[in-house]
Amino acid sequence: MSAILLCFVISLLRYFFLCSCDSIVDGNDRSGLLKKPDYKLSTPEMVMKNGYPVEIHEATTKDGYILSMHRIPYSPKSNNSRTNRPVVFLQHGLFCSSIDWVILGPGKALAYLLADEGYDVWLGNARGNVYSLKHTTLTPQQKDFWNFSWHEMGTYDLPAVIDYILARTRQQDVYYIGHSMGTTMFFVLTSLKPEYNTKFRLTIAFAPVVFMSDVKSDISKLAAFSRTGKQADQLYNSGIFFPPRTWAEHIQVACNNRTFTLCSTLIFLVAGFDPQELDPKLLPVILAHYPAGSSMKALVHYGQLMRTGKFQQYDHGRALNIMYYGTLEPPPYNLSAVTAPVSLYNGKNDWLSSIKDTEKLYSKLPNIVGMNQVPLDTFNHADFQWAKNAKTLLYNDVIKFMKNY
Ligand SMILES: *[C@@H]1O[C@H](CO)[C@@H](O)[C@H](O)[C@H]1NC(C)=O
Ligand SMILES: *[C@@H]1O[C@H](CO)[C@@H](O)[C@H](O)[C@H]1NC(C)=O
Ligand SMILES: *[C@@H]1O[C@H](CO)[C@@H](O)[C@H](O)[C@H]1NC(C)=O
Ligand SMILES: *[C@@H]1O[C@H](CO)[C@@H](O)[C@H](O)[C@H]1NC(C)=O
Numbered sequence: 001m002s003a004i005l006l007c008f009v010i011s012l013l014r015y016f017f018l019c020s021c022d023s024i025v026d027g028n029d030r031s032g033l034l035k036k037p038d039y040k041l042s043t044p045e046m047v048m049k050n051g052y053p054v055e056i057h058e059a060t061t062k063d064g065y066i067l068s069m070h071r072i073p074y075s076p077k078s079n080n081s082r083t084n085r086p087v088v089f090l091q092h093g094l095f096c097s098s099i100d101w102v103i104l105g106p107g108k109a110l111a112y113l114l115a116d117e118g119y120d121v122w123l124g125n126a127r128g129n130v131y132s133l134k135h136t137t138l139t140p141q142q143k144d145f146w147n148f149s150w151h152e153m154g155t156y157d158l159p160a161v162i163d164y165i166l167a168r169t170r171q172q173d174v175y176y177i178g179h180s181m182g183t184t185m186f187f188v189l190t191s192l193k194p195e196y197n198t199k200f201r202l203t204i205a206f207a208p209v210v211f212m213s214d215v216k217s218d219i220s221k222l223a224a225f226s227r228t229g230k231q232a233d234q235l236y237n238s239g240i241f242f243p244p245r246t247w248a249e250h251i252q253v254a255c256n257n258r259t260f261t262l263c264s265t266l267i268f269l270v271a272g273f274d275p276q277e278l279d280p281k282l283l284p285v286i287l288a289h290y291p292a293g294s295s296m297k298a299l300v301h302y303g304q305l306m307r308t309g310k311f312q313q314y315d316h317g318r319a320l321n322i323m324y325y326g327t328l329e330p331p332p333y334n335l336s337a338v339t340a341p342v343s344l345y346n347g348k349n350d351w352l353s354s355i356k357d358t359e360k361l362y363s364k365l366p367n368i369v370g371m372n373q374v375p376l377d378t379f380n381h382a383d384f385q386w387a388k389n390a391k392t393l394l395y396n397d398v399i400k401f402m403k404n405y
Contacts, residue, residue, distance in 0.1 A: 039288035059164040066134035075115035085120035093180030095291030098123035149301035154188025200340040207353040213309035217351035223303030228317035272351035272380030277387035343370030347379035
């Protein structure tokens, strides 16, 4: 019953949140791009349109997923000849993609600001989003393709991309900036594969999602009603949110100034209300790219964290847990093993990542170097990437902290 309810809500969300899945152009035809509206552009196209250099890289995970990374190697505004640029890797949240780090545009979006400051910027794309749909043997049409949660993104995707980047740039370590699920993936990796801790010089965790006992978004809490067991395991092997490309056009017409309230409400029901920081002109562009796709299991796994209040591996139901883990309950992730330095950032009006849950995380991590609240009472979960004033409210502070680290 609850699973059906969940599926219903998903289809509803799917109807409202529609993304365009444009293919990536790899050429240098900037003049063509300048004529194309932003909602039709992929991440590399958008970066190129804005006059920044961009590269597309692929890394293959141990379990066969081929992940795209988008790199802004330097900024036209900074000194190109400087070698050994420090690497910063940015990992998006659930249903998002690399585009969310550039969507605010130059002078405003974090990826551009970091490039301007002399960083070699790499944007990740977790398995199952529009840029990471390739696999060595599977296709997205097959159910087995979707048999993953953020556990696999942490244990397979991150090692593949971090090792690739370190080999390619000949650096010893990276700065890691994760938003939401991007933080979950980081904690999964560093708790289960502690040898990776030294590969992170500093980790900035935006809206960390680890403990979820204080979630205020009712629509998100629906995920907690999901079932466990053999049948549920089968049921959840599916991908979500792949609307046809043509919908992006309709969104542009449907979500104008007058319908701003209607179109933005679903974002706010998940993230917390903050209409002031969401630019009405940007909203149709955001909705054309969001959601960028992920697996049903990733959502269900979050539902389990909400239900239990614990940060633990995927619960398949008791019988299957015994088979997979040798225990009735799934094993918890051991946060004491996370020795990489971490700085946490919270929004005061974040309906998914609350200050209370973040304080619990703070108490478990052995190497915390910062605990910050963005100085705006309405700052929500999505504002970390989409807020009009994210630069002055948050990014300037983050970059200053990184430079001194
Ligand atoms: C650019 O960096 C190089 C190497 O660090 C330095 O020699 C040069 O003076 C810099 N140029 C400018 C314009 O800052
Ligand atoms: C999902 O993958 C795991 C291995 O990671 C496998 O043991 C399990 O049977 C798969 N589940 C389904 C429903 O195919
Ligand atoms: C949208 O509304 C704002 C003020 O609320 C106004 O300045 C702007 O011109 C409007 N844009 C369009 C396209 O109507
Ligand atoms: C968790 O990690 C810490 C630090 O590596 C270790 O001392 C401890 O034994 C681990 N706990 C469990 C239950 O594995």
